[in-house]
Amino acid sequence: MKRISIGLSLLVVCLVTSVQAQAPAPQPDPEFKKLQVLVGHWTYDGEYKAGPWGPATKIKGEWAYQFILNGFVLQGHCTEKSAEGETHYLEIDEFESVTKKIVDSVATDLFCPCNWPFLLASRYIYS
Numbered sequence: 001m002k003r004i005s006i007g008l009s010l011l012v013v014c015l016v017t018s019v020q021a022q023a024p025a026p027q028p029d030p031e032f033k034k035l036q037v038l039v040g041h042w043t044y045d046g047e048y049k050a051g052p053w054g055p056a057t058k059i060k061g062e063w064a065y066q067f068i069l070n071g072f073v074l075q076g077h078c079t080e081k082s083a084e085g086e087t088h089y090l091e092i093d094e095f096e097s098v099t100k101k102i103v104d105s106v107a108t109d110l111f112c113p114c115n116w117p118f119l120l121a122s123r124y125i126y127s
Contacts, residue, residue, distance in 0.1 A: 025070075027071075028070075028071040028072050028095065029095045029097065029100075031095065031100065031102070032071075032072075032074075032094075032095035032102060033071070035074050035093060035102070036067075038065045038074065038076070039065050039066060039067065039074075040064075040065060041062065041063070041064050042062065042063040042064075042065075043060075043061070043062050043063075044059075044060070044061050044062075044063075045058070045059065045060040045061070046058070046059055047059065048082070054084065057082045057083050057084060058082060058083070059080055059081065059082045060080070060081050060082075061078055061079060061080035061081065062078065062079055063076055063077070063078045064076065064077050064078075065091075072094065072095070073092060073093065073094050074091075074092070074093040074094075075090075075091070075092055075093075076089070076090070076091035076092075076093075077089070077090060077091075078090075078091070087108060087109060088108065088109050089106055089107070089108045090106070090107045090108075091104065091105070091106045092104075092105045093105075
């Protein structure tokens, strides 16, 4: 009886493992793959106009984007330099399968002298 129980248990484990191995890996939504055009290294320069956040200043920056987590998340890193100093940004874009929208979240050290990240914005960028 003990041998039959062990044999049946092994058979069940083998069948479950076999079924799991045949399941296709999940793929990112095709709508999210449209962000592929952002992947790479980008540079820019420009000028911020004077306003409530400070005086006018020239800026220069670099963005680098890559897909992470098997293509389910787009990650961007930015370093921006101006007369005021250097600012860093981290952008995370992901697709919400329920709402069918891409969510864009950006964190920066811009407003925090303690060098802790600060969540600047989180929004839907398009549906």
